[in-house]
Amino acid sequence: MSDIKKLIPEHIDDKLFTLKYNAGKETHLVPNQDDCKKCKDKPCTNFCPAHVYDWDAEQNKLLVGFENCLECGACRIGCTYQSISWKYPTAGCGVSFKHG
């Protein structure tokens, strides 16, 4: 099996690896877990460009990988219940684009 180096990775985790992050101590994104339990489609787990949100069926809760956040704002606007508390990471934290 040849080992082809994927120069343009397809998996989102590998794409995010190209970014510079300074993780904050706590999440700047806080969904309303009661609404998440009611939410049928959980669209945030799909449209978030950084795959921050993941539904954990076992724990019945929405996991928030805020460290990967690209601060785009899509989740705040696109949440079915508009109930994600969204603010910018603390100054000095979050993503920094080298190219943009």
Place this chain on the structure above:
Amino acid sequence: MEREVVDVVVVGAGPAGIAAAITLAKSGKEVVVLERGDYPGSKNVFGGAIYAKPTAEIFPEFWKSAPIERYNVEHRFALLGDNDGTVVGYRNEEHSEEGHYNSFSVLRAKWDRWCAEQAEKAGAFIVPQTVVTELIKEDGKVVGVKTEQEEFYARIVIVADGVNSLLAKEAGFHPELKPESVALGVKEVIKLPKEKIQDRFNLEGDSGVIYTIIGGPMQNMLGLGFIYTNIDSVVVGLGVSLSELQQRDIKPYELLNKFKEHPVIRPLIAGGELLEYSAHLIPEGGFNSMPPLYTDGVMIAGDAAMLVNNIHWEGTNLALMSGKFAAETAIAALEKEDFSASSLSLYQKKLEESFVLKDLKSYKDVMHFAEKNSNILMGYYPKKVNDFFNQFISVDGIPKKDKYRSFIGNALKERSIPKMISDLVKFAKVGGGILLK
């Protein structure tokens, strides 16, 4: 203790904020720009290209020292099917000459930083790593801003904090944006050797090309793909209406992966290396989604004011112009010492008299039209163009007459003549709206 009050505080060191700051500083006004990123540009993303003329109004002859990538001499439009596509390019060599430049590709982390340095040279104070959390109001007038650490008081505040503008919402300027009012853009900067870029894109020296692309994996969707060429990297990306992504359960990065696999695109980036992946929201609601632009003590500029013309991918130049107009309004207000809404209404007047609001007004019904008709605009008609050319160019023993009849037959099977006539009327109405409004 008397509090310190500066002339103007600007929130956000992006194109709108910096255009305002440099205009104010050059006029001798005190201006402080608060930026949440580590440096101006570190939290900014766009396609993209800057337009030479409006940019030169803020930064004269910027091409002599700014970190520009390529000057664009050609714009290609691509209509992609599943495995085919029609590409049309318009090239104008004049745009490679100084004095006639049309646009340049740039990278925001470098470009915004350079712009901020020019503002600092002119006397503006830029304070990075500062997150503004709210506007400070007294007697209903905006008198400053609060950050995570402290308060800054100013005679006038210019809000230029981008598409998410929490300040505009917090101050009650407008409610939360709807998913139809924004597009989510994702992009990849892909490293390729300079000579390869020249060869693959048919370019000479530092000239560049822009692609506007519809269809491919975005058929029937309200979305546009783009390609930009930098000196030694290529940008490939797409922007899709957030309401589309939300309703179709699509992951934007998977859509981008499919997009890059299309036979029209794949060879252009073969062998390239991913340098950076990024994402950002793009205001899409146009004129109808704009918040009020000013009130006592404050003006809103750039993406925060939803000043984006999506059809033409103009946001940065509108931001620059709005920042300049906000600054000119502030200068007049400071001379009169009148920071009331009535004094600041000059800002709206300047925007209305310029191409900024004239264009947004002309196009105000286009986005709604595109939304309602994405199945024909981004689906049926582009597919017919591809089907036509497929018949036109293929030589396979079938007589030409039969080919054309088969093309027309299939076209009519998918869409009846009455429907096509009604489509024509719809297009004419929208076109008329652009010309007459």
